[in-house]
Amino acid sequence: MDEHNHLNEVSAVLKHYPIEPYFAEGFGKIKKIYTKSGIFALKKIHPYEGSDFIKHIQTLYQKDYNRIVPVYPSSDGRYAILHNNSLYYLMPWVPNANREDQSEKHKQLFRELARMHTLSAKELEIRPEVKQEHYENTLKEWEKEEEFVNGFLESCENKTYMSPFELNFCLYYIQIRQAIQFARIKLETWNEKTKEQKKTRTVTLHGKVSPEHFLFDERGYGYFINFEKARIGSPIQDLLPFLARSLKTQPKYGDEVIDWIYVYLKHFPFRDDEMQLFMSYLAFPSGIIRVAETYHQRKKDVDERKFVQKLQRQYWLLNNTGYVVTKIDDLEKQKEQAKQEGAQS
Template identity: 25%
Template sequence: MGKRKEERELHETFDLYGADVEILREWDLPVEKVRQVRGVLKIYTTAGVRMLKKVNVSHARLRFIHESLEHLYASGLTAVPRFIRTKYGDPFIVHPTGLYYLTNWLPGKEADLKKTKNLFLAAETLARFHNASAGFAGGGFGHETREDFSAQWGKYRAKLGSYDQHLADRRDHTAMDRVYTEHRHELVKMIDHACEQLNESPYGAVLEWAREHKTICHGSFSRQNLIVDKERMGIVDFDHCHFGHPVQDLGALLSRYMPRNGWDAEIGFAILDVYRGVREITKEEMTVLAAYLSFPSRTLQVVESYFERTRDWDVDRFTSRLRKSLALDRGRETFVQDLIDRYGLQMEAPSFAPQLDDVGSYDLEDEESSSAESARRDGWEEQEADESGPIAVQVEDPQSHVTLARFEEDDEQLEERSQRITQAAHVRQNRPKSKRPAEPQPRRRPSHGGPWTPGRS
């Protein structure tokens, strides 16, 4: 009776996940129990804990991910989840319900980046990742780069025009509509300034360096994908890794976690110093980073979520969130100015964010998205992106989906300034039958034996 119950629970878990339990035969996994953790299955076996993930990408894309991880591991970055090959030697499985891959489950806990100790460790880990990524000769995947910031930013400029048209066609305007309308011109100035500074920066030379050195970006370097085990930090979820320049990951890290620190320059410089202790940042790269941080990603994310209905918030919540985000833009612009001054960058600092008072305390909740939680529409999936929503966004290339970085927000008190700097200094010191990939075609072996049960291969 116990085994029947275990088997029923196993099948229920796989059904809820949208997977076929029979794929476990491909690895001969002696399963003890399974539970879903976000977008993956955590499988307890007699040989250890494993992670099974279903992805909806092309074969070529998944091969790119697999080869990237192998390159990182061979380059010394061992705290990454390598694909476990099937009993037939294939790195992943092609199945009518999707593509699946299996890895070891990295021990540890999700990184709490509210703690500056972990934030600095994340910066060090990111630098080590970028060092290890250089020279990746594999891949062959079509979408090799996603670092064209100016093209993405220009599409967001076009999105604002669609939002304006939507408001013009509506009679009654909400409080959120009014706040957006009031500060829309400042948003446009911030976008245009960032594009101008990026175009005047050595962006082209920086990208050319990245192409020559074959560096990889993680693409989703956020707390959900960072695992801390004692003093060691591992990286998981490489589903969005791609060829690109390290400044993209570094800029996203600062954009995600500096707002909760009020864009404190000391914290920001400590993060950069920790990163630079492992991988130096050239003046050209620092200039591109400053241009990247000039773009109002956080605020545009709120605006996009409201008009395209990607978040189920009421109007008051959207209104409050937009005002707080605009207020944080002033701190962001001040940090960019400090960055320019400290490193002697030849560029113009942004100064367009409005001065807003009485926006409330910093109580922004966690808004980061992880591909472990939900599928991200980034053009790498085989199915078409979901175009639902009340706003028909008009851009030159309707197939391009612009995704801003998602940010962590919380309402806990910030750590004491002295503790932050001390920690910074410390870190600086120290169901149908499964198929295998189409290229190359693997040999097919028949499955033998009776019905599969937990604990039996």
């Protein structure tokens, strides 16, 4: 599509804004709009995503959190324009200046995420029976998963000839089992620590934290974009998907990831119960179990090589995550011990 078509495609939407566009480029769902008054980004989203996320952005601005690329209102005050069954919203174009040090970029992202969570944190009343129900449902779900893992192992071992997938699963079984047990212990600890708790802590979640959604301006300041999945929830809900993606790589030590987590915790310290729940969810090997379940439920011949590759990628995630949670667990125990020794002296 040439620039004229890019501009024609969105000209009806741009008429709602006090700008004079003369050129446009396409970048997936975003159009880069050149105007006499500067460069803008026009984003197209599905209407079911709605414009509710704008409220979350405005609330954060009201709390003095300004590291968000703002959304501009139209001439009649709307923050999203419905056109041809799509919603559009307008922002300034942030150049995303290249930063060579990726780890430093991640640390800045986690620092800003912690600051956003700190400014939006709220205590929410929670009935003990609601928390208990969540605990019991999670435990029940994990017990079912463990039952499947044990049953699948048995069915593999009973075969005269195992497929490559089944053989690999048997080799990985011990680590899968250990991860399940670690996650269950942490979940039970969390439950014990929150027996009498009447409140829980919620924050405004970004909803889709990733390096692609954290842009840098020419001065080196980082800004979040893509708040379409923003909602209120537990802070760990922003961390877990990001960490899972970062750790789903070939076997590596996760010290860099641990550094990112502690940058976040320095600015938004977890309470003891939040830390137990965080480690529990991070450790549970749901990805590798999902792949094994899909393989087990197959209705016809499958591409064995592809399934083995999927299993292997999930095993790397399991391995890398195991390193990270064990290290965090050790660090937290050392901190607790130092605190107790300090109190005694």
